Amino acid sequence: MGELAIELKGIDKSFGLVHANKDINLKVRKGTIHGIIGENGAGKSTLMSILYGFYQADRGEILVDGRPIDIRDPNTAISAGIGMVHQHFMLVENFTVLENVMLGAEESWILNAGITKARSELKRLEKEYALEVDPDAVIEELPVGLQQRVEILKALYRKADILILDEPTGVLTPAEADHLFRILGQLKAQGKTVILITHKLREIMAITDEVSVMRRGEMVATRQTNKTSVEELAELMVGRRVLLRVEKGEARPGAVKLSVKDLTVRDSRGVTMVDDVSFDLRAGEIVGIAGVAGNGQSELLEAIAGIRRAVAGSVELNGRAIDVTGHADPAELRQRGLAHVPEDRHHVGLVLKFEESENAILGYHDDPKYRKGLLLDIDAIRADAEDNIRKYDIRPPNARLKTANFSGGNQQKIVLAREMERDPDVLIIGQPTRGVDVGAIEFIHRRIIEMRDQGKAVLLVSVELDEIRALSDRILVMFAGRVVGEREPDASEGEIGLLMAGVEGPKEAAQ
Amino acid sequence: MSTPYAKLPGWVEYGLIPLVNLVVAFAVAGLVVLLVGESPLEAAYHMINGAFGRGEYIGFTLYYATTFIFTGLAVAVAFHAGLFNIGGEGQAYVAGIGVALACLWLDRLMPWYVVFPIAILGAALFGAAWAFLPGWFQAKRGSHIVITTIMFNFIAASLMNYMLNRVMKPLGSMSLETRTFDAGGQLPKLDWLMAIFGLSVGTSPFNVTFLLALAASFGVWVLIWRTKLGYEMRTMGHSPQAARYAGIKEARIIVITMMISGALAGMMALNPIMGETYRMQLDFVQGAGFVGIAVALMGRSHPAGIIPAAILFGVLYQGGAEIAFEMPSISRDMIVIIQGLVILFAGALEHMFRPAITRAVLGLSGRGRTQAAVKGA
Numbered sequence: 001m002g003e004l005a006i007e008l009k010g011i012d013k014s015f016g017l018v019h020a021n022k023d024i025n026l027k028v029r030k031g032t033i034h035g036i037i038g039e040n041g042a043g044k045s046t047l048m049s050i051l052y053g054f055y056q057a058d059r060g061e062i063l064v065d066g067r068p069i070d071i072r073d074p075n076t077a078i079s080a081g082i083g084m085v086h087q088h089f090m091l092v093e094n095f096t097v098l099e100n101v102m103l104g105a106e107e108s109w110i111l112n113a114g115i116t117k118a119r120s121e122l123k124r125l126e127k128e129y130a131l132e133v134d135p136d137a138v139i140e141e142l143p144v145g146l147q148q149r150v151e152i153l154k155a156l157y158r159k160a161d162i163l164i165l166d167e168p169t170g171v172l173t174p175a176e177a178d179h180l181f182r183i184l185g186q187l188k189a190q191g192k193t194v195i196l197i198t199h200k201l202r203e204i205m206a207i208t209d210e211v212s213v214m215r216r217g218e219m220v221a222t223r224q225t226n227k228t229s230v231e232e233l234a235e236l237m238v239g240r241r242v243l244l245r246v247e248k249g250e251a252r253p254g255a256v257k258l259s260v261k262d263l264t265v266r267d268s269r270g271v272t273m274v275d276d277v278s279f280d281l282r283a284g285e286i287v288g289i290a291g292v293a294g295n296g297q298s299e300l301l302e303a304i305a306g307i308r309r310a311v312a313g314s315v316e317l318n319g320r321a322i323d324v325t326g327h328a329d330p331a332e333l334r335q336r337g338l339a340h341v342p343e344d345r346h347h348v349g350l351v352l353k354f355e356e357s358e359n360a361i362l363g364y365h366d367d368p369k370y371r372k373g374l375l376l377d378i379d380a381i382r383a384d385a386e387d388n389i390r391k392y393d394i395r396p397p398n399a400r401l402k403t404a405n406f407s408g409g410n411q412q413k414i415v416l417a418r419e420m421e422r423d424p425d426v427l428i429i430g431q432p433t434r435g436v437d438v439g440a441i442e443f444i445h446r447r448i449i450e451m452r453d454q455g456k457a458v459l460l461v462s463v464e465l466d467e468i469r470a471l472s473d474r475i476l477v478m479f480a481g482r483v484v485g486e487r488e489p490d491a492s493e494g495e496i497g498l499l500m501a502g503v504e505g506p507k508e509a510a511q
Numbered sequence: 512m513s514t515p516y517a518k519l520p521g522w523v524e525y526g527l528i529p530l531v532n533l534v535v536a537f538a539v540a541g542l543v544v545l546l547v548g549e550s551p552l553e554a555a556y557h558m559i560n561g562a563f564g565r566g567e568y569i570g571f572t573l574y575y576a577t578t579f580i581f582t583g584l585a586v587a588v589a590f591h592a593g594l595f596n597i598g599g600e601g602q603a604y605v606a607g608i609g610v611a612l613a614c615l616w617l618d619r620l621m622p623w624y625v626v627f628p629i630a631i632l633g634a635a636l637f638g639a640a641w642a643f644l645p646g647w648f649q650a651k652r653g654s655h656i657v658i659t660t661i662m663f664n665f666i667a668a669s670l671m672n673y674m675l676n677r678v679m680k681p682l683g684s685m686s687l688e689t690r691t692f693d694a695g696g697q698l699p700k701l702d703w704l705m706a707i708f709g710l711s712v713g714t715s716p717f718n719v720t721f722l723l724a725l726a727a728s729f730g731v732w733v734l735i736w737r738t739k740l741g742y743e744m745r746t747m748g749h750s751p752q753a754a755r756y757a758g759i760k761e762a763r764i765i766v767i768t769m770m771i772s773g774a775l776a777g778m779m780a781l782n783p784i785m786g787e788t789y790r791m792q793l794d795f796v797q798g799a800g801f802v803g804i805a806v807a808l809m810g811r812s813h814p815a816g817i818i819p820a821a822i823l824f825g826v827l828y829q830g831g832a833e834i835a836f837e838m839p840s841i842s843r844d845m846i847v848i849i850q851g852l853v854i855l856f857a858g859a860l861e862h863m864f865r866p867a868i869t870r871a872v873l874g875l876s877g878r879g880r881t882q883a884a885v886k887g888a
Contacts, residue, residue, distance in 0.1 A: 305756075306758075307755050329758055330755070330756060330757065330758035331757070331758025331759075333758075347753065348750070348753055348756045349756065351745075351746055351749045351753050352749075354745070358742070362753065362756075362757045363756065363757035363758060365742050365743070365757070366758075374738060375737045376737055376738060376739055
């Protein structure tokens with residue numbers, strides 16, 4: 001039994017009627033990597049925010065190195081040796097690495113002395129933990145993996161002994177994630193304590209020493225990682241047995257439904273996001289697009305769906321062209337059989353302030369069956385919404401509830417129900433299970449496969465490589481806007497990972 | 512966790528919080544009155560008495576409220592589509608031309624109930640036309656609606672100066688106004704409505720435009736919550752990205768919304784021109800377009816909130832005039848200060864007391880629930 005770096009006793013926190021943390025007890029041993037796993041909304045982030053001083057617990061006690069401490073704000077947390085690496089980086093994009101690391105810890109109002117000191121300190125940290133970053137590089141020019149390293153350096157510069165990482169691998173390639181894990185191992189070897197929050201079971205198994213599972217605001221179990229299994233953890237998270245493998249039969253691809261040729265898309269700054277992409281999508285198959293976030297997948301989906309203009313290329317839907325370089329009309333595309341589940345359901349796929357039933361017709365509100373004279377037929381709209389609620393088991397089953405009050409998984413089901421229930425020919429789906437709890441993931445995956453088996457053509461974009469490999473019949477890998485390779489779903493993760501990182505696979509290299 | 516404020520029961524959201532804001536606004540206003548060395552209680556008495564003391568006073572209060580309902584609805588409609596139309600002032604001003612033209616043309620030929628619908632149309636058309644250009648610039652050129660509508664207020668003021676000076680003023684007259692309309696251009700007062708309550712309108716200009724304002728409020732409710740156009744407007748107002756995703760034509764919605772907003776602001780012109788002075792005078796809008804912003808803010812852009820908010824501002828105008836009359840050391844400017852405080856607390860500082868009230872209310876009901884749950888278990 002090692003010493004405890006952190007001990008939480010009876011932490012309790014409510015937001016209004018939401019009981020986010022219920023009587024949480026947690027012991028984190030010094031010099032270990034401790035995983036905290038749980039579904040979205042299980043209370044992981046709330047708990048860590050209490051530890052880092054963003055929130056105050058209603059009740060309970062925090063002990064750091066065995067001493068009770070009252071963490072009023074992040075500054076107290078930092079001076080107690082706690083550092084946090086947020087899911088969304090807190091960096092000033094147009095500052096250099098050095099400037100970002102110093103920010104808020106400048107020591108005096110004249111910068112020069114501080115800069116020299118910070119530079120030598122940074123050198124020392126880089127050596128000690130193998131965290132090489134050029135101190136004079138500007139943040140926005142660094143790849144995401146390096147930006148994350150700067151976040152870690154920031155915490156270490158503030159003399160953190162306990163490092164909290166919130167979903168750190170969401171934005172990383174498999175190779176970058178591996179590198180991060182090596183860094184975490186290095187930190188552990190140097191006696192630092194690491195708390196890793198994640199929803200990815202594989203990461204927990206790979207690098208943690210101990211793991212605590214949260215479910216609905218409660219700490220349901222703590223296990224030694226080498227004495228537990230993925231299946232047990234999944235069951236603890238959800239509270240019932242979960243099918244982790246997706247079962248699906250052989251694909252029977254039919255006619256080409258969607259044909260993309262030489263598609264090129266630039267963003268508002270003129271940077272090429274999709275570079276000369278071509279592929280065909282057939283009825284009855286799922287084509288997955290793998291890639292690290294930001295490599296053009298989003299823009300590709302948007303261009304096909306008619307909400308982002310392409311600069312060159314053509315797309316055919318059911319043999320008829322879509323005016324992707326001109327005025328493609330999403331409403332018209334829907335009528336022609338294209339359904340689109342957008343990546344960002346909070347801002348694009350849903351209007352969070354609308355009632356559920358109002359979102360159930362978004363994009364289909366032109367349908368004459370929802371019209372009664374000059375007015376909308378509210379009864380018809382609600383009846384349809386309630387149908388979907390039943391079929392997709394959306395909870396709570398209330399078509400009049402504000403959409404923001406549904407959980408992530410149920411919000412996604414609202415979108416899926418809307419897009420799937422209109423019998424489209426082509427379904428394009430971005431990040432089907434982002435921010436969705438394990439129980440709902442199972443359901444969503446089954447529905448996507450059902451769509452395929454009904455002969456729909458499905459184009460799937462996800463940053464979760466596991467998901468792509470589990471669902472797809474063919475995998476296209478995108479890097480820097482280009483399709484850099486096509487693989488079968490049984491290709492090894494390492495092989496696809498290399499393609500995602502922009503390293504040419506052996507097949508291409510041989511050609 | 513993702514929402515900073517939990518959902519509150521309706522009576523708190525729409526009753527308690529506005530009330531607390533209002534009480535604080537009046538309390539601070541009372542301090543200002545104290546500062547001038549007058550009694551706040553006396554001022555409050557004159558305010559209330561001046562607004563409600565007699566049928567005539569109520570008539571004045573509701574006359575002002577009528578004007579504010581229109582300008583409030585105008586701002587609210589634009590709000591729902593995510594547009595901040597602060598050009599109600601100019602739109603109402605220019606709409607006066609539409610009203611005046613209808614009256615000057617027909618007032619000697621037709622009875623008021625024939626002239627009125629035509630004047631409504633005229634007001635709506637001219638108001639909509641004045642809002643069309645800013646809307647079109649926003650939709651096609653991305654010129655920010657706040658900037659353009661402000662500028663159009665100034666252009667409207669100059670245009671109306673010119674119109675009244677050179678075009679619409681009767682020959683030989685020295686004052687900047689049209690001729691006085693005959694019977695056809697004069698709207699009947701709502702004596703019968705007041706009589707139901709045993710009151711009399713007296714000299715107040717409380718007229719049928721009030722009923723039009725109520726009808727317009729209902730119409731706006733139907734438009735926003737029961738039509739496809741309203742659905743598209745709200746989608747765009749909440750999330751322009753979702754609107755694009757849904758295939759909603761942004762440019763079209765912006766232009767149409769602005770025109771509806773301008774038409775509503777324009778209808779305000781009917782009230783003073785046909786209901787009170789029976790002629791169009793220079794500067795007849797008198798800031799009502801701006802008051803509409805406060806009314807829409809207070810009324811949460813919902814007709815059911817806008818009507819009471821408009822009446823509140825009617826009270827401030829009418830009761831305020833009474834205070835200025837009865838208490839000479841409190842000038843007209845003091846009344847503006849009080850109105851400003853109401854806008855400040857009810858509009859800009861709307862969220863000041865919300866966290867505390869949320870805690871108090873949810874603390875009470877939350878404890879009740881957990882106890883119930885414990886008993887249940």
